[in-house]
Amino acid sequence: MTSEQQPAAAPHESSTPGEAAQLEQRLEEALREKEQFRTIAQRAQADLANYKRHASEELEDIRKFGASRLLLKVLGVADDFRRAMEFAANGQAPAALLEGLKLVQRNLDQVLESEGVKRIEAEGQPYDPHQHEALFFVETDAVEPGHVVNVVRQGYRLQDRLLRAAQVTVSRPPQPKNQPDTSEQRHEER
Numbered sequence: 021m022t023s024e025q026q027p028a029a030a031p032h033e034s035s036t037p038g039e040a041a042q043l044e045q046r047l048e049e050a051l052r053e054k055e056q057f058r059t060i061a062q063r064a065q066a067d068l069a070n071y072k073r074h075a076s077e078e079l080e081d082i083r084k085f086g087a088s089r090l091l092l093k094v095l096g097v098a099d100d101f102r103r104a105m106e107f108a109a110n111g112q113a114p115a116a117l118l119e120g121l122k123l124v125q126r127n128l129d130q131v132l133e134s135e136g137v138k139r140i141e142a143e144g145q146p147y148d149p150h151q152h153e154a155l156f157f158v159e160t161d162a163v164e165p166g167h168v169v170n171v172v173r174q175g176y177r178l179q180d181r182l183l184r185a186a187q188v189t190v191s192r193p194p195q196p197k198n199q200p201d202t203s204e205q206r207h208e209e210r
Contacts, residue, residue: 084136084178084179085178085179085181087135088178088183091132091135091137091176091178091183092183092184094128094131094132095132095137095174095176095183095184098128098132099173099174101121101124101125101128102125102174104121105118105121105122105125108121132176135178136178136179137176137177137178137183138176138177139174139175139176140152140174140175140176140177140185140186142168142171142174142175142186142188143168143169143170143171143188144163144167144168145167145168146166146167146168147166147167147168147188147190150182151175151177151182151185151186152168152175152185152186152187152188152190153175153185153186153187153188154188154189154190155172155187155188155189156172156189156190157189157190157191157192158170158189158190158191158192159191159192159193159194159195160191160192160194161193161194162191163191164191165191165192165193166190166191166192167190167191168186168188168189168190168191169188169189169190169191170188170189171186171187171188171189172187172188172189173186173187174186175187
């Protein structure tokens, strides 16, 4: 048999049983460390993926709602402009001026709409504290109780978020004329 044909000796044939156990223990420890590092790496990857997702969501929110403060200021100007339009429409302004104001109003409405601002339709709707701010209550039989009778100031939404609540007057049932107010009775009993 030539040296090429002879079987190669096992690398640890000459080691003692104590050395083999020690090597096996070191191997097991290395495998445990490898698993710990793999777990740490997987967690770091998951944390990075979560961070990227949160950053992307925040960026999208900033893109959608970053102009909220500016839009609120523009809505204040739009409210003033609407009041001027109402005054001008009462015959207080020349027809040419009124037409110019209407054109500016349409342009302003188009700009707000292009930015995702939508008017909250409140009049005649049930009162919703998430969209309406009740300023007054009026006793009436003409409208179902708990419904918006009048809009004092328009409310708006930006995309799916409330930008400004509508300030409204809400209906309530009329108090019977022959019964005294219970708050006065309680005061007199004291």
